[in-house]
Amino acid sequence: MATSLEFEAPLSELQAELDKARSAAVVNPDSGRNADRLQAQLNERLYVLYQGLNPWQKLQVARHSNRPHPLDYLRLAFTDFTELHGDRCFGDDKAIVGGPAFLDGRAVMVVAHQKGHDTRENVRRNFGMAGPEGFRKAQRLFKLAEKLGLPVITMIDTPGANVGVADEERGQVEAIASSIAEMCSLKVPIISVVTGEANSGGALAIGVADRILMLEHSTYSVASPEAAAVILWRSAQRAPEAAEAMRITAQDMLNFKLVDMVIPEPLGGAHRDATGMALTVRDTLIPVVTSLVSMGITDLLEARYRRYRDLGPFTGSDL
Amino acid sequence: MDLFRRRPRHLSLPFGEHNQQEEPDNLWIRCPSCNEQLYEREYIDNLRVCPKCRFHFRLSLYERLETLLDAGSFEEFDKHLRSSDPLNFRSEGSAYADKLIEYERKAGTAEAAVYGSASVEGVPLVVAANNFAFQGGSMGVAVGEKIARAVDLAVSRRVPLLTISASGGARQHEGVYALMQMAKTTAALSRLSRVGMPYVSLLTDPTVGGVPASYAMLGDVTIAEPGAFIGFAGPRVIEQAIRQKLPPGTATAESMLAHGMIDMVCSRAELRGTIARLLRLLTGASYPRHLEDQASLPAEQMAAGMHIERTGVGD
Ligand SMILES: [Zn+2]
Numbered sequence: 001m002a003t004s005l006e007f008e009a010p011l012s013e014l015q016a017e018l019d020k021a022r023s024a025a026v027v028n029p030d031s032g033r034n035a036d037r038l039q040a041q042l043n044e045r046l047y048v049l050y051q052g053l054n055p056w057q058k059l060q061v062a063r064h065s066n067r068p069h070p071l072d073y074l075r076l077a078f079t080d081f082t083e084l085h086g087d088r089c090f091g092d093d094k095a096i097v098g099g100p101a102f103l104d105g106r107a108v109m110v111v112a113h114q115k116g117h118d119t120r121e122n123v124r125r126n127f128g129m130a131g132p133e134g135f136r137k138a139q140r141l142f143k144l145a146e147k148l149g150l151p152v153i154t155m156i157d158t159p160g161a162n163v164g165v166a167d168e169e170r171g172q173v174e175a176i177a178s179s180i181a182e183m184c185s186l187k188v189p190i191i192s193v194v195t196g197e198a199n200s201g202g203a204l205a206i207g208v209a210d211r212i213l214m215l216e217h218s219t220y221s222v223a224s225p226e227a228a229a230v231i232l233w234r235s236a237q238r239a240p241e242a243a244e245a246m247r248i249t250a251q252d253m254l255n256f257k258l259v260d261m262v263i264p265e266p267l268g269g270a271h272r273d274a275t276g277m278a279l280t281v282r283d284t285l286i287p288v289v290t291s292l293v294s295m296g297i298t299d300l301l302e303a304r305y306r307r308y309r310d311l312g313p314f315t316g317s318d319l
Numbered sequence: 320m321d322l323f324r325r326r327p328r329h330l331s332l333p334f335g336e337h338n339q340q341e342e343p344d345n346l347w348i349r350c351p352s353c354n355e356q357l358y359e360r361e362y363i364d365n366l367r368v369c370p371k372c373r374f375h376f377r378l379s380l381y382e383r384l385e386t387l388l389d390a391g392s393f394e395e396f397d398k399h400l401r402s403s404d405p406l407n408f409r410s411e412g413s414a415y416a417d418k419l420i421e422y423e424r425k426a427g428t429a430e431a432a433v434y435g436s437a438s439v440e441g442v443p444l445v446v447a448a449n450n451f452a453f454q455g456g457s458m459g460v461a462v463g464e465k466i467a468r469a470v471d472l473a474v475s476r477r478v479p480l481l482t483i484s485a486s487g488g489a490r491q492h493e494g495v496y497a498l499m500q501m502a503k504t505t506a507a508l509s510r511l512s513r514v515g516m517p518y519v520s521l522l523t524d525p526t527v528g529g530v531p532a533s534y535a536m537l538g539d540v541t542i543a544e545p546g547a548f549i550g551f552a553g554p555r556v557i558e559q560a561i562r563q564k565l566p567p568g569t570a571t572a573e574s575m576l577a578h579g580m581i582d583m584v585c586s587r588a589e590l591r592g593t594i595a596r597l598l599r600l601l602t603g604a605s606y607p608r609h610l611e612d613q614a615s616l617p618a619e620q621m622a623a624g625m626h627i628e629r630t631g632v633g634d
Contacts, residue, residue: 161532163552163560168570171580172551173531177505181537184506201501201532201551208502222498222529227556228491232410246494247406256405258495308506311499314461316399316429 005064007049007057014042046268053217055249056240059225061217062157062196066271068278070097070112070155070195076278077285078103081110086137090170093134095126095162096206098141100150104286106293109145111138111206112155115196128196129162132175135205139175139182151189151289154206159224161202176205183208184308189292189300193281194218194250194259195270200227210304211288212258214250215277216265220258221248261288350374352546366587375544375587377524380433380450383483387591388437388446395435397468402430402461408492415492418454426453430461431486434469436476440595442602445473448483449530455487458529462490463500466534467507473518474510479598480518484535487553488528501533508537515608517601519594522572522581527553540597541581542590543572549581 018038025032053061061067074081074097081101086092098111113130116122138154145152161172183190183206192209198220214220221228225243226236233242253259263284266273292300346359352374362369366386367376378386384393401419408415423429431454434447447469449456458466466482473480489497511518520538522531524547531549535541543549550557550570558565568574575581585593 168550169578174536176532177536180505185509222489308502313403315403318397
């Protein structure tokens with residue numbers, strides 16, 4: 001079932017009128033011209049609306065159930081994706097998918113969080129919240145990519161790493177920590193694309209990269225705004241306020257220079273045009289991968305090290 | 320032991336007065352674990368461990384360093400390094416920048432971690448420790464930078480690294496900057512293997528969230544204090560997620576040991592000796608180390624790295 005976005009409510013009348021005109025247009029050309037006029041009006045209003053989204057609204061767009069997810073991108077923007085399963089320790093975490101695929105004819109390794117488009121699929125995928133098995137599967141695929149010289153592309157879309165007794169017992173903290181460590185030293189280029197919401201260590205565990213790209217309405221946060229509001233004010237109800245104060249939008253991340261690029265979404269968000277979004281992502285990724293594979297490994301690793309080691313700002317240093 | 324009774328001045332830490340725990344003479348406190356009434360002076364002399372049930376009370380940063388390090392050996396670096404509030408975070412008219420001043424006054428340190436050089440039973444090392452009294456030992460930019468600088472210092476001096484964790488997690492007020500400290504500290508650690516120096520991570524109660532999900536769980540040897548809570552999420556958050564009371568023993572030092580996640584649970588009285596012994600063992604190389612990434616180290620560093628001397632072992 002598709003999410004209905006509260007802030008789009010003012011457009012629903014216009015949308016209904018347009019739908020009516022479109023169906024009438026099948027028999028009446030006048031109605032067709034009317035539909036075109038309504039469509040132009042709707043586009044104009046969508047454009048204005050989406051330009052002015054606040055952080056909380058962007059998060060709702062990032063979480064929209066029709067928004068393309070990694071397996072959609074793998075189908076629409078890559079070819080021959082072959083999913084590999086399991087962490088070779090305990091299980092196969094369906095909240096993380098991965099395997100080799102071709103991007104414009106170049107073999108790459110893709111590792112991504114995977115949410116569902118409906119409740120059933122979401123339950124199967126644990127809403128994209130990975131446990132230690134997911135992060136260990138990711139590490140296995142990173143190492144394989146390094147062995148084979150395949151650039152790594154990760155796609156991030158997670159409310160956070162999973163919280164539970166079994167996850168703690170099987171080493172959630174160790175799995176995240178070693179995944180980050182693996183990425184810090186991995187001897188192939190890594191590109192991360194934030195396709196939806198990127199929250200907590202669960203996002204960073206597959207998010208250490210040479211280039212980080214974010215979709216226009218995606219978000220990045222140290223914890224989901226709901227969790228952050230509980231930590232900050234002991235009230236999940238204040239999540240919209242946390243989203244505002246924590247500067248979670250792609251535009252904020254770009255201003256902070258924490259990410260390298262914001263990829264524009266189709267008019268009215270990626271959920272309105274998955275194919276269009278996927279093609280934009282592909283066209284954006286291709287030159288980024290090409291430029292990174294032309295870098296020597298020493299330079300690449302040094303630049304990646306500096307990217308994270310030099311993260312500021314602070315004051316009062318002795319030096 | 321007489322560790323806390325005298326007020327030694329040998330630590331160069333600028334602890335605030337309020338951080339030095341009061342030592343009233345005739346006070347009784349109740350052990351939260353076994354309910355036993357403890358004479359405070361006696362329990363302080365016992366390193367704040369209940370003599371009856373071995374429950375380990377939390378130590379202040381000051382007490383922690385004093386119990387572990389050689390007297391007078393700690394030399395703090397970057398004492399004044401502090402957060403500069405990257406998000407300009409404010410809520411309900413109160414600014415995070417103002418709160419930082421308040422935390423500092425309460426905790427006696429400029430940020431939620433300190434680091435510097437020291438020795439343990441004569442073995443030189445670099446130590447970095449969280450100050451839980453400063454906003455729950457949370458990791459923002461300054462804490463991440465101090466941990467990373469501690470690693471850098473251990474690399475440049477070719478001495479072992481010890482981190483002592485006590486943290487509630489990433490500092491929300493610094494948003495993704497705080498999250499990225501997990502990558503910063505981990506990236507820094509990747510260079511420790513270049514000089515073949517060991518990293519010992521000590522986890523104390525509590526060590527939760529971004530700290531164990533990054534550098535604190537990447538120790539070559541990981542030690543925890545008895546009963547310490549160690550996990551990705553705190554007890555309340557886990558209870559909320561599983562919608563039931565936390566099963567006893569979840570995410571404790573003992574559970575971590577049973578599940579193969581740490582090397583040992585070590586009582587407070589034995590920590591100092593255990594860490595010293597480990598450091599002597601782990602720095603006792605008699606065969607040339609084949610260090611990673613030698614090609615990218617400057618030549619003179621590499622030469623030094625190939626013939627690392629056993630520095631200052633023993634007394
Ligand atoms: Zn007791």
